[in-house]
Each structure stands twice: as C-alpha cells, then as structure tokens.
C-alpha cells in the first residue's frame with residue numbers, strides 16, 4: 155500500500171493557556187498542543203498570563219525608540235559589543251546569504267562579563283546591555299518584559315513536556331542563564347521593493363523556543379511560515395497573543411519529532427514592528443547530550459504513526475549537528491559571527507575565518 159499523503163497545515167493553531175491546571179480542560183489543551191508540536195511547529199498562545207501593561211509598554215515604546223537620531227543608535231551599536239548586544243542598522247544583518255531589511259536592538263538578561271582567556275569563547279556571549287542614554291525609559295520596560303517572558307517560557311515548557319508524555323521539568327534542564335530579546339523595525343518599502351526580504355527564510359538558531367510579539371496592528375502583514383507542502387502560510391497579527399515556534403536545539407533534543415519550522419518576513423508598503431524573545435539553551439549542551447538524552451523516548455512508536463510523518467520527522471536539518479562544533483555555545487557563537495561579521499572580525503579574530511568560511 156502506498157503511504158498516505160503527508161498531512162500539512164494551512165493555518166496556525168491557537169493554544170489557550172487558560173485551559174491549563176484544571177483536570178476538566180487540560181487534556182484538551184495538551185492534545186491540541188501535541189498536534190501543534192508534532193505537525194506544525196508554530197502556534198499562537200492566548201490567555202498567556204503576561205500582564206497587558208508589560209506588553210503595551212513595550213509596544214508603545216517601539217516607534218519612539220526607532221525615531222531616535224542616528225547618533226543615539228550609533229552610541230549603542232552592536233559593533234562595540236563582544237556579546238552581540240545593541241543596535242544594528244537596516245541591511246546590516248545577513249540571512250540565507252542576503253541582507254535583511256530591518257533595524258534592531260538586541261538585549262538579553264543583564265549579566266556581567268566574566269569571560270577570560272582559557273574559558274570557552276562562547277562564554278563571551280554573556281555580558282551587559284548597552285542602554286540608549288537618550289531613551290532612559292527603555293531599560294525598566296525591557297527588564298520587566300524579559301522577566302515576564304522568562305516566566306511564561308518556563309510555564310509553557312512544563313506544558314510542552316506533559317503534552318509529549320514527559321515529566322514536567324524535563325525541558326527546563328536545557329535552559330541557559332541568558333535569554334535574548336530583539337526589538338525589530340521593518341521600514342516601509344517603496345512599491346518597487348515590496349515583497350522583498352524583511353528577514354530571509356530561516357529556522358530559529360539562537361534558542362530553545364521563540365515567543366514573538368507582533369507589535370503592529372492586524373492590517374500589517376509580513377510573517378509567513380513554510381508548511382510541509384512547501385507553501386508559505388501567512389501568520390496574521392492576532393491581538394493579545396504571542397506567536398510561538400520551535401528552535402533548532404529543541405528539534406535535535408526531540409529527535410526531530412518537533413521540528414523547527416522555516417519562516418520569513420516579507421517587507422511591504424507599511425512599516426512593521428516585532429519583538430522576538432529567544433529562550434536560550436545552555437552553552438555547555440554537548441551534541442552527544444542533545445542527541446541522546448531523550449532519544450529513546452522520542453523513538454517510541456507513538457511519535458511515528460499515522461500520516462507518513464516518521465521519515466520527515468527524523469530528518470533533522472541542523473547546523474548544530476552538521477557543524478564541527480561540540481557544544482551549543484560554540485554553534486551559537488558561529489551563527490552570531492556569521493550574522494554580524496563586523497563584530498566577529500573585531501572581537502573574535504582568531505576564529506573568524508574558520509567560522510565564516512565553514513559552510514557546514
């Protein structure tokens with residue numbers, strides 16, 4: 155008998171977190187979450203418990219922040235930060251070999267820089283944020299936001315573990331002390347460039363999971379996700395939700411059962427703001443540990459039944475696995491250097507050529 159056609163998705167599922175915790179409603183939530191995890195890799199979460207004020211404060215700050223003069227942006231340029239934190243201008247980041255049409259500020263949990271010679275180079279990713287002195291109200295807003303998103307991320311991971319028939323804390327063991335947040339502005343493009351690359355097709359490489367706030371009104375479009383049939387599916391703005399998607403390390407640890415789904419943003423005639431929060435993976439996670447800790451569980455037949463998903467599910471396309479680097483930290487550093495080559499050349503000259511020329 156020929157295999158059944160592969161199921162694919164044409165819309166992104168909505169997961170209502172208020173159904174958690176009640177034995178009458180939680181099973182419905184977990185079943186839907188399991189479908190989203192195994193068959194889609196993208197979802198909206200609603201009733202997520204992050205205070206509206208914390209989200210609104212960030213959303214309203216964005217147009218003011220990006221309206222700062224070029225000198226204020228340059229003062230916190232990412233090119234001065236060995237931790238890859240700070241501002242990068244429109245066109246300066248590269249995805250899928252092409253320049254992205256967006257400007258962004260990258261922040262993380264406030265950490266002291268503790269790297270010194272002899273420690274793994276990826277420890278140098280930890281460090282303080284460059285805060286724009288001309289916009290002092292930003293720091294407390296970003297700090298509250300990171301703190302709330304870190305809490306949400308942990309609550310969410312407990313549900314994900316349950317939905318995949320694992321103990322609640324299973325995925326927390328992989329978390330980093332550093333989560334990253336980007337504040338992103340896609341400029342309005344002239345008609346002739348509309349539909350061009352806002353950010354090129356990619357799977358999220360920096361995190362365990364990504365929690366994205368689409369911070370523009372619903373008529374502003376741009377984010378799309380690739381389904382298994384190879385079609386781009388729109389991810390419209392739904393107020394009061396976060397878009398949540400799987401990062402590459404999670405795909406590896408789940409033995410390819412939960413895939414990091416490819417997505418992109420198209421530029422358009424309207425400017426767009428977004429805020430992705432990248433939940434971090436601990437830098438010392440080794441390939442061996444990532445591949446083997448949960449392998450037996452995710453090789454079970456319950457994950458490889460039904461719609462011909464198994465082969466697809468097992469085929470993990472991961473730079474982390476293909477690369478020559480043993481730890482997640484090293485793989486992450488490589489990604490950062492390739493995306494922000496000026497920072498790489500300045501602070502990581504010893505490994506720059508190796509990382510930039512390595513096409514694995």
Ligand SMILES: O=C(O)CCC(=O)C(=O)O
Nearest residue numbers: 338353358377419428430
């Ligand atoms: O801006 C968006 O909506 C998505 C951005 C994104 O995919 C990323 O920064 O990884």
Ligand SMILES: [Fe+2]
Nearest residue numbers: 356357358417
């Ligand atoms: Fe992304």
